[in-house]
Amino acid sequence: MLGAVLLLITGCHEGPPGADEGVQQGILLLGNGAEPRTLDPHLATGTVENHVISALMEGLTNYHLTDETLAEPGVAERWKRNEDATEWTFYLRSDARWSNGDPVTARDFVYGFERMLTPALGAEYAEMLHVVKGAAAFHAGEVDDFSAVGVEAIDDHTLRISLVGPNPQFPLMVNHYSWFPVHRPTIEAHGGLLARGGEWTQVDNFVGNGPFVLAEWKPNQFIRIEKSPTYWDREIVRLNGIVFYPAQDENTELRMFQSGRLHYTYSVPTNEIAHLQRRQSEHLHIDPFMGVYFYRVNVTRPPLDDVRVREALACAIDRRLLAERVTQGNEIAASSYVPDMFPDYESPVQLEYDPERARRLLAEAGYLNGKGIPPIEILFNTMDAHRKVAEAIGAMWRETLNIEVRLLNKEWRVYLDDQTNLNFMVSRSGWIADYPDPMSFLDLYTTDNGNNNTGWSNSDYDRAIDRARRALTAEERLQLLEEAEAILMADLPVIPIYWYTRKYLKDPRLKNWFPKPLDNRPYKYIYLEND
């Protein structure tokens, strides 16, 4: 009788469909890593949020199907620039609509930028818009009138943006969610421009202009979105809906995939990779990801203020061994700071494992055979992976240089504060590009950048970065960035270790999903089909 009862209750099915039904119904089931903190494009800061927001909303340009470095028309069907790429004019399509039927106009973008840059809102990514003329001053509260900022709605379908300097890449930048428009009547009906509470993002209130609309949001359970009936390109959207599961536990997500509840996972538990490579290799994917794992060095703290010591530490790391044996996720041993993912950019300095050179440098710095050097502390936040790397690198330093190494494991927020306050010697760090360009990796280390966190300041470097920002051609820009990276790698306030890879499981029935270095997804092209 218990069996009958069990059968009865397991028979009833509510909730989202399984993977097979999903293929039949055109509903994509995605693991999305964590519960999004917000669906407001101006307050969001993470990839988890972006994965949902980029389905619900659309900017001037869109993600390309395969190439992260190409801008594809979004709300703007075409654009033109002035001669030195300081002024861009976007022509919006006339059939772009919000999900409630209202037309999307240039004024919606102006309103969006104003909201983003309003200091009282406290938008964390507002700095992305500082390339616009007058934006930084308005954002700092120095100027009260938004009309001083270089954005203008010439008419309903023409938007002109003036920049602080030449930027041939600008159309590529504006597919980021910090540049998305928002629907003004909706915002004003739910607390106004400054409201951070997200009332307007609730299911009954949300108005977006993307290929999908918000249908159901059960916090910590799932977010379900449906194909939008008003999206201008709805004819080519083949998915009927997407369900995002915030599966925080990687092992739970793996079980969900293996029991037929997901088409795609957010990640894969590291210790399962070898097993999956043997048993489920048709599902497992490992792609390069545009990010670098590195050790930040506090150059204000002796003995690390001596560049020879820093270089010794850098040369004493066998990155290949680390990537092969310790991290086990097919990570790529870093030969420089900027990942080798940009076809026209070549990092000038190639880091190598050279224990002899390391010992020589340390001796030159006055610590022959490690004598007299204080212990080096490696700070990292609580995570098994970081501990393993720190232990391995600590062992390498001990063996090669005969120095004492201490591991400092701190909780995430304490670790963040320590890094910000330069309360460390060497600190584990990672950086993922905001946009697919070497600049996104290199502009952190200018003297005034809030993410520098090394105490390093080099005016040649600042100059190179500044000139790169103002370069008129792509060649010139990349050339200047290569010069900047050369300075960075000569001084080594950061010691690159490896370049990231992304590991995930993908159902082969998921089509038109190409690996992208930043994992930006053009959902409008993706579809599900039985083989």
Place this chain on the structure above:
Amino acid sequence: MFKFILFRLFQSVVVVFAILTLTFFMVRLTPGGPFSAERRMPAYILERINAYYGLDQPLFKQFGNYLGNLLRGDLGPTFTETRTVNEIIAATFPVSAELGLWALLIALILGLPVGILAAAKRNSVIDYGTMSAAMVGICLPTFVMGPILALIFGVWLRWFNVSGWFTAADRVLPALTLGLVYAAYFARITRGGMLEILNQDFIRTAEAKGVSSRNILLKHALKGGLLPMVSFMGPAIAGIISGSFVVETIFQVPGIGRQFVSAAFDRDYFLVQGTVLVYAILITLANLGVDIIQVMLNPRLRFEDSQ
């Protein structure tokens, strides 16, 4: 008894208030703030955000504001979500309560009879067998038991979903994971309690008088034999409530346990205070209830206010 309950209720209020105050100050004095981020935001933006949540005011003023809002039933906003603390607790507490109730039910239904049986058939194969199984259950933590159950019944047999809280069937694996550990504890403690009673003279008298063993067990020995179990219920309920975090993470259950832990991790001040408040009230009430039941079961105990 009435005076006793009143006094203990008053005591509970004082305890909960002390916990609330301690939590309030501890979480704000902890290093690392809610807005420490990997990408630093400009100082003037951080100021604005702090001002929005009232975090730039002196601590005592913030505490006063918090108490004032608390009296009006408003537990404050969250920093990491769009819902308010009230909304989160209203949505997640019933889920955890349901999970805890199922777990408790499983623990009682499995643990009590097994314990009684083991005591009745003391030193037999049944006794040794069940108590060994119970030992395994006690030693296996939920974060081992849960994935094992999910793997066997979810991935291999596909009888249940490996995660989620949608259908009635979704309750089974999480409740089992949480409940089996306590079933094991209940079995062992019940066996111990029953054995102690069964050794007493009055039981021997009853046997001599010819009372059936079933009646001896259930009518004469049970009330006394269950006493240790009842005392254990207080900590057990506390354990089930706080253990729910692991089970909720493994099975993607939208409960309050996960909110509790992630709030502390994120320094989400108001959410930490709110969840601590819920737990404090629950545990003090559970202990109060257990004390009352103990006195009702054991005529030799008395309430503290009577002679």
